[in-house]
Amino acid sequence: MRLGILTGGGDCPGLNAVIRAVVRSAEGCYGDTVIGYRHGWHGVAEGDSIELTGASTHAVLDTGGTMLGTSRYHPASHEGATDRVVDTLERDRIGALLVVGGDGTLGASRPIAGRGARLIGIPKTIDNDVLMTERSVGFDTALWIATEAVDRVHTTAESHDRLMVVEVMGHRSGWLAVGAGVAGGAHVILAPEEPFDIGEVAASLRHRHQRESFSIVVVAEGAVPVPGTLDFAPVEGPTGTITAGAIGERVRSELASRTGFESRLVVLGHVQRGGSPTPADRLLATRFGVAAVDAVHDGAAGVMAALAGDAIRFVGLDEATSGIKMVPKELLHVARALLV
Numbered sequence: 001m002r003l004g005i006l007t008g009g010g011d012c013p014g015l016n017a018v019i020r021a022v023v024r025s026a027e028g029c030y031g032d033t034v035i036g037y038r039h040g041w042h043g044v045a046e047g048d049s050i051e052l053t054g055a056s057t058h059a060v061l062d063t064g065g066t067m068l069g070t071s072r073y074h075p076a077s078h079e080g081a082t083d084r085v086v087d088t089l090e091r092d093r094i095g096a097l098l099v100v101g102g103d104g105t106l107g108a109s110r111p112i113a114g115r116g117a118r119l120i121g122i123p124k125t126i127d128n129d130v131l132m133t134e135r136s137v138g139f140d141t142a143l144w145i146a147t148e149a150v151d152r153v154h155t156t157a158e159s160h161d162r163l164m165v166v167e168v169m170g171h172r173s174g175w176l177a178v179g180a181g182v183a184g185g186a187h188v189i190l191a192p193e194e195p196f197d198i199g200e201v202a203a204s205l206r207h208r209h210q211r212e213s214f215s216i217v218v219v220a221e222g223a224v225p226v227p228g229t230l231d232f233a234p235v236e237g238p239t240g241t242i243t244a245g246a247i248g249e250r251v252r253s254e255l256a257s258r259t260g261f262e263s264r265l266v267v268l269g270h271v272q273r274g275g276s277p278t279p280a281d282r283l284l285a286t287r288f289g290v291a292a293v294d295a296v297h298d299g300a301a302g303v304m305a306a307l308a309g310d311a312i313r314f315v316g317l318d319e320a321t322s323g324i325k326m327v328p329k330e331l332l333h334v335a336r337a338l339l340v
Helices: 015-030 041-046 081-091 103-107 109-114 139-160 175-183 198-208 246-259 269-273 279-297 329-337
Strands: 002-007 033-037 049-052 096-101 119-123 163-168 188-190 215-220 263-267 303-308 311-316
Touching: 002 015, 002 041, 015 033, 015 096, 015 279, 033 041, 041 081, 081 109, 096 103, 096 279, 103 109, 109 119, 119 279, 139 163, 139 175, 139 215, 139 269, 139 279, 163 175, 163 246, 175 188, 175 215, 175 329, 188 198, 198 215, 198 246, 215 246, 246 263, 279 303, 279 311
Parallel strands: 002 033, 002 096, 096 119, 119 303, 163 215, 163 263, 188 215
Antiparallel strands: 033 049, 303 311
16 A cells, blocks of 8 residues: 655654654555655645655654654645645555644645545644644653753742743643643743733732742743733734744733842743654654554544553544644643642
């Protein structure tokens, strides 16, 4: 069989580990040929591809980024692109296409599947917001990076008696902010799931500084204030991404003026996406890749690999792309219970 694979959306650590696992499993277990499409769905639409082999993927397990390149191109948003995608898959005799992406890239596969293409999804995103899976490829590495940054900020904040605001990624969900904030011992965490009152945040920090001389505030880039408490609207780019540093700087300046504390802002930005994947991400990526190839040969279509406890299972693509996974109330409670 001829299998296709693409990586779409934002890059993250672990993508190359997925590609490697797919190629090794497909070649070694089934004698398949694997075709990689460059730059996500755009490569499929334009027929930009390369044959992948065990030799060409042997040294990529621990490398960041994606050897296939990526983009935020969605065929449905470009005239005639869906037809071109279907034509490419037919011309290349692709028996099944493995789509490695977040909610946007996976969601873009639905019209293609509706045209009869056989698709298998593999979830990846540092935001960890893909539905139906406990973890997505890339999240563990990004969480480790963000937590280490909060750890490092602690020492300089305490040394200089400063209020430090650390902005992490997370457009619509706060998995990184809550995870890194709790694991790094932050004193306030602002996540998109719970709009914040800047006046209440300032008051809690003033109270804290009666006994401690420094504080750490972790804020997700998509955090928003309670309506009427702060005049702020997220600044979005052409693809819907939020401008890095916007909410972080506004929170820092407001808290500085309301508390009188010396403050600094740290914006982690794309640092969270880069570098070598952690062992946990390499393992998850490899398990997803092997499971996806097995699923193809078991006759699966229109499904996504998902982590459920210690097991890999498959869920419907339609259900997995019907929304985004928010931080549960229980974890938000943990964050509040340990703060300030």
